[in-house]
Amino acid sequence: MLKVENLRKSYGRKIVLNGVDLKLDTGFYGLIGKNGAGKTTLLRCILGIEKYEGSIVVNDRPIEKLNRYEIARLIGYVPQISSQDLNLSVREFVEMGVYFRDGNVEEALSIIDVPEDRKINTLSGGEFQKVLIARAMAGNPPLLLLDEPASHLDIKNTGEIIRILKRYSSNHLVLAVIHDLYLLNYVDKIVVLHNGKARIYEAVDNIPLMEVYGGNLKIVEANGMRFPVPLV
Amino acid sequence: MQSNGRGINVRIVFILSLLFLIPISIFFALTLGPADISFSLVMETLLGGGTNLSRVIIFDIRLPRVLAALAGGIALATAGTMAQAVFKNPLGDPYLLGISSGASLGAVIAFLFHPSLVPILAFIFAILIAFLVYFLGTAAGGTPTTLILSGIAVGMFINAIVWYLILSLPYLHGVYAWFLGSFSTVMWDQTYLLFITIPISLVSLFLYKRFNLLMLSDDEAMSLGLDVKINRAITIMLISFLTAMVVSIAGIIGFVGLVVPHICRLVVGSNHKYLLPTSLLFGGIFLLMADSLARMGTAEIPVGIVTAIMGAPLFAYLLVRSHVKG
Numbered sequence: 001m002l003k004v005e006n007l008r009k010s011y012g013r014k015i016v017l018n019g020v021d022l023k024l025d026t027g028f029y030g031l032i033g034k035n036g037a038g039k040t041t042l043l044r045c046i047l048g049i050e051k052y053e054g055s056i057v058v059n060d061r062p063i064e065k066l067n068r069y070e071i072a073r074l075i076g077y078v079p080q081i082s083s084q085d086l087n088l089s090v091r092e093f094v095e096m097g098v099y100f101r102d103g104n105v106e107e108a109l110s111i112i113d114v115p116e117d118r119k120i121n122t123l124s125g126g127e128f129q130k131v132l133i134a135r136a137m138a139g140n141p142p143l144l145l146l147d148e149p150a151s152h153l154d155i156k157n158t159g160e161i162i163r164i165l166k167r168y169s170s171n172h173l174v175l176a177v178i179h180d181l182y183l184l185n186y187v188d189k190i191v192v193l194h195n196g197k198a199r200i201y202e203a204v205d206n207i208p209l210m211e212v213y214g215g216n217l218k219i220v221e222a223n224g225m226r227f228p229v230p231l232v
Numbered sequence: 233m234q235s236n237g238r239g240i241n242v243r244i245v246f247i248l249s250l251l252f253l254i255p256i257s258i259f260f261a262l263t264l265g266p267a268d269i270s271f272s273l274v275m276e277t278l279l280g281g282g283t284n285l286s287r288v289i290i291f292d293i294r295l296p297r298v299l300a301a302l303a304g305g306i307a308l309a310t311a312g313t314m315a316q317a318v319f320k321n322p323l324g325d326p327y328l329l330g331i332s333s334g335a336s337l338g339a340v341i342a343f344l345f346h347p348s349l350v351p352i353l354a355f356i357f358a359i360l361i362a363f364l365v366y367f368l369g370t371a372a373g374g375t376p377t378t379l380i381l382s383g384i385a386v387g388m389f390i391n392a393i394v395w396y397l398i399l400s401l402p403y404l405h406g407v408y409a410w411f412l413g414s415f416s417t418v419m420w421d422q423t424y425l426l427f428i429t430i431p432i433s434l435v436s437l438f439l440y441k442r443f444n445l446l447m448l449s450d451d452e453a454m455s456l457g458l459d460v461k462i463n464r465a466i467t468i469m470l471i472s473f474l475t476a477m478v479v480s481i482a483g484i485i486g487f488v489g490l491v492v493p494h495i496c497r498l499v500v501g502s503n504h505k506y507l508l509p510t511s512l513l514f515g516g517i518f519l520l521m522a523d524s525l526a527r528m529g530t531a532e533i534p535v536g537i538v539t540a541i542m543g544a545p546l547f548a549y550l551l552v553r554s555h556v557k558g
Contacts, residue, residue, distance in 0.1 A: 049454055072457030079452050083320070086447060087502040096448075099441040100457030119501075136455075 001025050001173045002046070002143055004198075007054035009041055016041050018196025020054070028169035028186070029200075030178040033193035034213050039177045040080070042193065043145045046175075047077055058143055073101045076136030080147040080177075084120055084128050091116040093131055097138030108138035111164055126157025133164060144168060146176040150183060162186045181209075181228040204228065243500045243510075250513035254302070257517050261298045261524045262290055296423040297415045301523040301535070302516040304415070304478045305488055307429035309515020310436055311474040312489020313496075313508055317443040318467040319366070322494065323380045323550055326358075326475040327486030330387035334361025335472070335479035336411060337390050340397050343407060351425065351480040358472035358479070361386060366468065380551075413485040413536020415523050422481045429477045432470060433512055440504035443467070447502065485519070485536045487543020492518050494546065 007020040016038040033039050044050040048063045048071050056063040058074045066074070076097075086093070094108050094116075109116050112130040120128060129149060136144060149165070150158045165174050166186065175191070181204070184190055190201045194212045201207050204226050209217055216231040263274050267289050277286045308326065315324035315331075326332050338357030342349035365386050369379030398404045398411060409416065436443075442463050445453040450460045478485065492515040493507060500506040519535070522542065526535040 044451065047451070047455055049451055068454055068459045069457045072455060075455065077452070077455035079449065079455075081449070082452060083448055087497055088444075089501070092444075092501070092503050096441075096444060096456055099445065 001059060002175070003055075003057040004046070005055040005057075007042070007045060007052055007056065009038070009045055009050060009052045015196055017045070017052070020193075020196070020198045022191065022198050022200070024173055024175065024189075024191075024200075026169070026171060026173055027188040028166055029173070029175045029189050029191055030184050030187035031175055031191045031193065032178055032181065032184070032207075032212070037193045038196065039193055040147055042198075043077070043147055043175075043177065046143075046145060047071065047075055069100050072141075073139065074141055074143060076139060076141035076144045078129075078132045078136045078144070078146040078149055080151070082128070082132055084123070086120060088120050089116065090114050090118050090120060090123075090131050093120050094135045094138055097135035101139040101141075103139040105138050108134040111137070111167075113160070124157075126153045126160075129153060129157065129161060130164070133161065137168060142172055144172060144174045146174070148177050148179050151179050158183070182225070185225045243506045246496075246499050246510055247506075247513065250510060250517065253517050254513065257520045257524075258298055258302065261301070261520050262294050264524050264527050265289065265294055292420075296420045297418045297523070298520065300418040300423040300426050300481060301415050301520045303423070303426040303430055304482055304485065305492075305515040305517065305519025305522075306433050306512050307426070307474040307478050307515075308485060308488040308519065309492040309511045310429075310433040310508065311471045312515075313493040313504070313511045314436060314443060314467050314471050315489060316493055317446045317504065318464055318471070319369075319379050320447060321379055323490065323547065325487060325490035325547075326471060327484065328380055328387070328490065328547070329362065329383035330365050330385075330390065331358050331362045331383075331472055331475045332479055332484045332486065333387040333390040333394070334358045335476040336394050336484050337361075338476070339480055340394050340404065340407065340411075343404060344397075344401070351477060354476035354480045355473055358476040359469060361390065362468045362472050377551075407483075409534060410483040412534035413483040413539070414526075414532075414534040415482050416532055418481060426477060426481050429474050432474060436470060437508050437512070440508055443504040443508070444502075483534070483536060485539055487539045487547065488515055488519055488522075490550075491539075491543045491546055494550070 002022065002024045004020055004022040007017050009017040020042065031039050041050060045052040046056055061074065063071060091109065094105055097103060098105055112134045114123065114127045114131055120131060123131065133149065150161055165176065168174055178184060184204045190204065190207060192199050192201060192207055192212055205219060209228055217228050218231055220227045220229055263269065263271055269286055269289060273282060273286050274290060276282045277290045311326045312324065315326060315329060316322055335354040335358040338353035339350045342353040365383045368382035372378040372382060394411065398408060442458060445456055445458040446463060453460050493511045496507055496510040496514055500510050522538040523535045526533050526538045
């Protein structure tokens with residue numbers, strides 16, 4: 001579904017991605033790495049927004065050969081920051097998701113519990129995040145990319161967003177940059193970006209977290225879940 | 233769902249009210265002028281009667297001016313609405329972004345050679361300045377404030393050049409009143425030229441999805457299927473064309489593109505599906521009324537001064553608010 005081969009990207013002399021290879025199928029994947037590891041850059045390359053060397057193929061279609069309409073049909077994107085100060089209703093905002101691709105606004109609105117006539121500039125951070133996800137899902141793209149979808153959210157909204165993403169990942173590929181490592185308990189597999197390369201792990205205990213993040217930490221276990229915590 | 237329906241009703245009522253106000257404003261504006269022509273005589277003349285004098289005054293002097301102000305307002309409000317989307321900036325206005333000044337420099341240079349070159353050179357200079365301001369503002373950080381500051385800086389620089397040309401070349405003394413923004417000398421030929429902007433403004437109504445996406449970050453807009461670079465370039469060209477046509481005929485008229493979309497946004501929201509048609513209609517009425525106000529005193533004042541008096545306080549308010557919001 002998503003096949004990345006020898007992906008290289010640098011900004012001037014700074015090499016960010018140094019030969020990333022990835023092959024991901026349907027499921028919920030968490031993308032982690034320390035600050036500046038290139039997580040957002042990787043998403044932007046997959047979206048065809050950044051120029052890159054190497055190959056990125058989604059559903060057998062090479063991204064570099066597609067125009068914006070075609071990429072939008074294949075990939076949904078939830079950015080880390082969006083403009084929330086617009087005087088638009090939730091419905092109008094979600095409708096943007098199907099301007100240039102086929103989709104189903106009603107279905108997208110039905111998966112979130114935010115009333116469609118609320119103005120987006122009155123929503124809480126959690127509500128707005130759900131609306132952004134609904135807009136990305138409205139086109140029913142086979143690949144959904146999210147840049148820290150649960151940052152700065154309370155526990156209730158985080159849970160709802162994870163539930164929405166897990167459901168979508170049952171027959172789509174969901175790749176989400178994850179900042180809070182406890183959320184890795186909910187993903188199927190973990191993509192670790194380190195030193196410009198990517199590696200896939202089945203579970204959090206196998207990841208050399210101290211090497212990846214360069215800090216002292218330990219993993220606390222409770223109720224069958226694992227919580228990486230920093231040692232201070 | 234119920235309140236969504238109510239939202240649509242407010243929009244429809246607003247659009248219908250504006251459509252209703254257009255003929256009323258035209259009629260009102262036709263009654264104004266140094267020659268004392270009563271309401272009933274204006275009505276009679278419009279219906280095919282009237283005196284020889286009233287027919288000349290209404291059809292040859294007042295009507296071209298009134299329709300030019302209406303078309304100019306439509307063009308400037310449409311340009312302002314598009315500018316606010318493409319510059320992602322509630323302060324976007326062809327005047328504040330320096331585009332009007334660019335057009336005026338082109339127009340003044342054209343006056344030196346041949347008046348028929350005015351619209352073309354105004355358009356070319358408007359585009360050049362629009363892109364210059366865009367790249368300067370982006371290089372300076374790309375925030376709403378840096379974009380407007382670069383627009384104001386470039387605009388002031390160009391205005392200084394235009395003033396220098398007007399004051400130092402005796403041949404250009406006659407364009408002094410034009411530079412301040414005025415429809416006082418507009419005749420049918422110029423009104424027809426300004427009518428070219430109306431189909432362009434109407435075409436923009438069908439591009440509302442693109443303007444909605446341009447309000448978002450570039451990454452978001454691209455991820456939703458928009459080729460941002462091409463659409464931004466086309467939009468800047470449309471804004472430059474509309475502005476250049478108005479500047480060619482009536483000089484620099486500021487703040488219409490700022491005030492009108494802002495007021496309409498309060499009523500119908502940011503969705504360009506509704507914002508563009510309401511701004512377009514309200515822009516025509518706004519400039520027609522401003523031009524009428526300009527004519528109501530003992531001595532006529534340039535309409536650009538009237539719109540500045542009406543628009544500058546709102547601009548100051550929006551500037552402070554955007555700063556507070558960071």
